[in-house]
Amino acid sequence: MDLSIIILNYHNKNLTKELLKNIVEELNLPYQYEIIVVDNASYDGIKDIVEQKFPDVKFIQSKKNGGFAYGNNLGIKAAKGKYIMIMNPDLAILSDGIQKMYQYMETHPEVGLAGPRLINADKSVQYSCTRFPDWKLPLYRRTSLGDSESGKAWLDSYLMKDLDHYQNNFVPALFGACLIARRDSLDKVGLLDEKYFMYMEDLDWSRRFWRADYKVAYIGEAEIIHLHRRQSAAESLPKTLFSKSARHHIISFIKYLKKFKGKDLPETK
Numbered sequence: 001m002d003l004s005i006i007i008l009n010y011h012n013k014n015l016t017k018e019l020l021k022n023i024v025e026e027l028n029l030p031y032q033y034e035i036i037v038v039d040n041a042s043y044d045g046i047k048d049i050v051e052q053k054f055p056d057v058k059f060i061q062s063k064k065n066g067g068f069a070y071g072n073n074l075g076i077k078a079a080k081g082k083y084i085m086i087m088n089p090d091l092a093i094l095s096d097g098i099q100k101m102y103q104y105m106e107t108h109p110e111v112g113l114a115g116p117r118l119i120n121a122d123k124s125v126q127y128s129c130t131r132f133p134d135w136k137l138p139l140y141r142r143t144s145l146g147d148s149e150s151g152k153a154w155l156d157s158y159l160m161k162d163l164d165h166y167q168n169n170f171v172p173a174l175f176g177a178c179l180i181a182r183r184d185s186l187d188k189v190g191l192l193d194e195k196y197f198m199y200m201e202d203l204d205w206s207r208r209f210w211r212a213d214y215k216v217a218y219i220g221e222a223e224i225i226h227l228h229r230r231q232s233a234a235e236s237l238p239k240t241l242f243s244k245s246a247r248h249h250i251i252s253f254i255k256y257l258k259k260f261k262g263k264d265l266p267e268t269k
Contacts, residue, residue, distance in 0.1 A: 001033070003083050004033070004035075006035075006038065006079065006086045008088070009039045011044050015089035019090075019091055024056075029099065034081060036059075036060060037057055037060070038075045040066070046059075047059055058078065067198050068192070069192035072192055076186070081183060082182075083180055087178050092224070111182070112182050112185035115177075115179050115218060116219050116222035117166065117222060121227060126228075128226075129172075130160060130174075132203070137253055167221070168220050170217055172210070172268045176202030188212045189209050216268070
């Protein structure tokens with residue numbers, strides 16, 4: 001098996017169905033691949049959709065919603081591919097993005113983890129590769145402080161806006177909406193850390209790949225549409241901090257800081 005594609009569903013059955021249709025019916029992938037759908041205990045009807053419309057797709061029903069890392073790890077453990085690709089349901093592949101990611105991994109054995117250039121529906125670039133953040137991350141990403149002059153400068157650096165996002169580059173970290181990992185590297189790196197319920201697991205994984213002497217790559221030549229819209233950082237401070245997603249973000253970031261406290265950052269060149 002060349003490639004295992006894992007799609008994690010949580011109350012997104014319609015998006016998951018469209019992504020499955022996109023891959024199965026519209027793409028002509030030139031290698032052996034499997035698709036694994038994991039439902040993170042949403043029980044939203046996705047099981048019936050998969051069984052009735054996509055009988056060749058493997059389905060895993062999680063009995064609990066253990067979060068992003070937990071759900072994706074269920075799929076990774078069941079995967080048989082040389083490469084593992086995790087995908088959010090809110091993606092659309094209208095080009096040869098998957099093929100370019102696969103080919104890049106084939107020709108760059110030093111790379112253990114990679115991600116594509118994610119774009120919005122209007123074709124604008126989503127900044128999905130980052131530098132390693134410091135303690136300011138939740139303040140500038142989750143509050144109106146991100147609109148200050150210092151906040152904008154910090155975010156521009158964190159989101160690597162100085163990078164040519166149409167070219168391939170080694171980068172410190174990647175967002176987890178779409179990632180491809182070399183299966184045999186996981187014996188050394190490990191799975192996604194399930195201590196994080198949501199957020200920071202992709203940053204943590206990227207950091208561990210670098211520490212295990214694998215490179216992390218941003219494949220700017222591979223384009224995939226990501227329909228996600230994160231909550232605005234321009235919301236008022238109290239409203240932002242009391243939102244559920246912000247609480248998850250802050251809790252996960254604290255866990256990240258505790259985990260890597262006092263440890264040097266890995267070499268990323």
